[in-house]
Amino acid sequence: MYSFKISSHVSFPLEGLDLRPFLAKECTSQITTYDLLSVICHHGTAGSGHYIAYCQNVINGQWYEFDDQYVTEVHETLVQNAEAYVLFYRKSSEEAVRERQQVVSLAAMREPSLLRFYVSREWLNKFNTFAEPGPITNHTFLCSHGGIPPNKYHYIDDLVVILPQNVWEHLYNRFGGGPAVNHLYVCSICQVEIEALAKRRRIEIDTFIKLNKAFQAEESPSVIYCISMQWFREWEAFVKGKDNGESSRGRTRGDLGLPVRGASPLPAGPGSGCSSLLPSPFPGDSVAQITAFS
Known part of the structure; x- marks a missing residue:
């Protein structure tokens, strides 16, 4: 097949x-203008060649050429006349720039405060780079009970940023969301649930x-009863802790396709897609064999 580069x-x-x-x-977005952030260029033919990139430093507005390990400062006219392969734009907003500058000024004031607040590092990264970061979302590091999930507590510093009270209040009044967090603790409810699941x-x-x-x-x-091979594999993953507790957690035997009281037995055999089941000492219950047909 013949191909050529345009x-x-x-x-x-x-x-x-x-x-x-x-x-x-x-579309509900209020910001619809974009500024160029980076350009990828290809030098060569459709069959072979070399890639370089032009990227702008958003702090000083200067453009740079990235060619393997070499980085060179270039003028914007070189970028504008480049043979572009991929263009990267980001939303432009003078209001967002002013908002970031105001937050920096508030943080520099270092007002004495008895409280400090924790905000999602993920959301703060959006605030620093997006024109429309949206409401504050601290649920990236909180559980549904308002605490820290036990499995996240050991790396919580990677998930949060500490803000002084005046900065938090400004961001909260401007963007809403939340919830406000000024104390980090391991959720005891989640811990009990984890232990119960184990x-x-x-x-x-x-x-x-x-x-x-x-048996x-x-x-x-x-x-001999039958169950779905798919369910058996889900259950096996559940008891081995390989599914984060989601496959079988909170389901009933009827939901999972296990025989219930009064159910009729089904034949199991090679090619049936079923796992064999053996009668359980509990009325209406059955447990799958380790050996299963596929």
Whole structure:
């Protein structure tokens, strides 16, 4: 198959690219202009060549050429006349720039405060780079109970940034969201749930192993039930802790396709897509064999 590179020059603006005419009618964004941030260029043919990039330092506005390990300061006219392969734009907003400058000024005031607040590092990165960061979202490091999930506490410093009270109040009044967090603690409710889930896994796998041994020792079982092979694999992942506790957590036996009281037995065999089940000492319950048909 023959291919060739199109080398026609495409003009593009460095600033003020207005995309409002191309937005969907239901778009609610108030900012529709974009400024160029980076350009990827390709030198060579369709079959081979070399890539370089031009990137702007948003702090001083200077453009740089990145060519492997070499970085060179260049004039913006060189960028504008480049044979662009990929263009990267970001929303431009003078209001967002002023907002960031105001936050920096507030932080520099170092007003005495009895409180300090924690904000999501992920959201703060949006504030520093997005024209429209949206409401503060501290749920990236909080659980539904308002504490720190036990599995996140050991790296919580990577998830939060400490802000003085005056900065937090300014951001909260401007963007809303939250919730406000001025104390970090491991959630005891989540800890209890984790321990209960671990206990449930141990009980289920121990019961399975015990009943399966009894089933294997039985010469001619009177009744064998079937369950979905897909569910059996989900359950196996659950008891081994490989599914984050989501596959079987909170479901009932009826939801999972296990035989319930009064259910009719189904034949199991190679190609049936079922796992064999053995009768359980608990009425209406069944437990899958380790050996399953696929």
